[in-house]
Amino acid sequence: MNITLPDGSIKKVEVGTTPMEIAMAISPGLARNVLSATVNDEVWDANRSIKKDSTLKLNTWQDKEGKMTFWHSSAHIMAEALEALYPGVKLGIGPAIENGFYYDVDLGDKTLSSEELPKIEKKMKELASQKMTFNRKDISKEQAIKYFRKKGDEYKLEILEELEDGNITFYSQGNFTDLCKGPHIPSSEKIKAIKLLNIAGAYWKGDENRKQLTRIYGVSFPKQKELNNYIDILEEAKKRDHRKIGKEMGLFTFSKKVGQGLPLWLPKGAILREKLENFLKKAQVKAGYLPVITPHIGNKNLYITSGHYEKYGEDSFQPIKTPHIDEEFLLKPMNCPHHCEIYKSKKYSYKDLPIRFAEFGTVYRYEQSGELHGLTRVRSFTQDDAHLFVRPDQVKDEFISVIDLVLFIFKALNFTNYKAQISLRDPKNKEKYIGSDENWEKAEKAIIEAAKEKKLETIIEYGEAAFYGPKLDFMVKDALQREWQLGTIQVDYSLPERFKLEYTGSDNKKHRPVMIHRAPFGSMERFVAVLIEHCAGNFPLWLAPDQFIILPISEKYHHYAEKVSKFLKKYDICGPIDYRAETTGRKIRDAEVSKSPYIIIVGEREETENNISVRKHGGKNLGNLSLEKFKNLIKKEINIINN
Secondary structure: OEEEOOOOOEEEOOOOOOHHHHHHHHOHHHHHHOOEEEEOOEEEOOOOOOOOOEEEEEEOOOOHHHHHHHHHHHHHHHHHHHHHHOOOOEEOOOOEEOOEEEEEEEOOOOOOOHHHHHHHHHHHHHHHOOOOEOEEEEOOHHHHHHHHHHHOOHHHHHHHHOOOOOOOEEEEEOOEEEEOOOOOOOEHHHOOEEEEEEEEEEEHHHOOOOOEEEEEEEEEEOOHHHHHHHHHHHHHHHHHOHHHHHHHHOOEEOOOOOOOOOOEEOHHHHHHHHHHHHHHHHHHHHOOOEEOOOOOEEEHHHHHHHOHHHHHHHHOOOOEEOOOOOOEEEEOOOOHHHHHHHHHOOOOEOOOOOEEEEEEEEEEOOOOHHHOEOOOEOOEEEEEEEEEEEOHHHHHHHHHHHHHHHHHHHHHOOOOEEEEEEEEOOOOOHHHOOOOHHHHHHHHHHHHHHHHHOOOOEEEEEOOOEOOEOEEEEEEEOOOOOEEEEEEEEEEOHHHHHOOOOEEOOOOOEEOOEEEEEEOOOEHHHHHHHHHHHHOOOOOOOOOOOOEEEEEOOHHHHHHHHHHHHHHHOOOOOOOEOOOOOOHHHHHHHHHHOOOOEEEEEOHHHHHHOEEEEEEOOOOEEEEEEHHHHHHHHHHHHHHHHO
């Protein structure tokens, strides 16, 4: 049989040859590093036999697929350790996640404390060192049920109810067997470093009405050095946590009385947000966008028409009733249907297109309380949303212009490490999506060609498309090399059909426009959170809520401080005055914590000479400057971005 490798070369091998055997034939060194294999776009165990002509990619620690296999296998090792240490423990699910793994377990009446994690770690290391192989076995549904009934694992039995006979596999290593699709690494000995990170509660199947299980998070690596580096990053991440910095800088807060997941923007945070919005609005005007404003609610039928109710109804807040029977409204989960109706309010010819509507529209989605996290996961968030209505021949050019806008924003905010993820439909599960195959193919082709033309580093992910169309997501790495999805562009042939949108073509006939959805920031809340952690709260001067803080050394110099402030305000350079009766040293320390870009100190000498003493955030002393010189310094730094 023929095996096609990623470089296009073909290897002829015997039927039943394993990926590991192929790796060994290429290079024993390569084989030592293989963790799994991608066979015909499906990730397999490296020791699983290939029975027909196939494409093959060998996955190592350098590949996402390799890491996920490694971490999933680590979850199985943790489950085995838990069964050894806590007899009678019942197991839920144990998947790999973006950075590590977890296992949901039911310990009965026992409450697991973080003090017990080192004990579990020790047991895991002991098990891993035994060089256990992970063995895959096809098993009938009847046999699987019998096994877990005898074991008393009710959660596995519930999972089995949803599985079809003939598609069930067990994986075993050492004294542990689990219901699992796989894949797994060849041997546990590859797991050299383990760290269990924390314990959380997790409702079974995410259902708040079901039992809350204990979720144990962990991470593992092939080398201790890599784990040490990861722990260093975690410590730095704690310092950069946007919730911590947001509180210190007075940017936002939450209130139980207002409700979970509903952020309250404080004055400084509101200024920051407003600056971000104005920055994008200015760029949008230049690019030909038209501002629109839509209500925060919409008739339920609007979202039935768009398809959002069918797809997102369960995640929406409950409908709002009115005194009229059968009249229901929803808190707006999306802006797109509203913009479709705005487009529909006027007649357009082919000469009018493209039409570009932009709105900072707040939307509402019901996220489970356990999923809420600072500003990154909320129930109310504002999208920097825009919808472009274009002719089919304009799709690629407009898509490219949106890419340019996103890249302009990334450059301004110093996001330099990114790649583009092209999210396509799952070809094996098309019922998840709306729209014709023809339109999907056209949309996917336009995105791929646009990304290629812009020479973007791209990855293709099947099954990650929006339900109405494919998309291009920008995956950005922050200062700690963590990856975030920021900025999305989507091509949509479906909503124009659903809303019967039209324009008159050059042939004087009616035609359907194509819709491009675009949000460079994505969610303002999430973007601000990522930005805070990326720059550790040290925003670029043009974006900082305050450009300075003035510290008079005593009450005697309050008047001069106000004079300085008044002068700078004339040039839109703003910042507070610290009137507190504290020592200058204490004021300086507090100003550093609040991330004030410039610290201005005024006292007798400064008042006499009509100048100011200036320190930059971080401790650099700029000495005594005239007000005019300081103003010019600030304006020059700000104008770098504004011009």
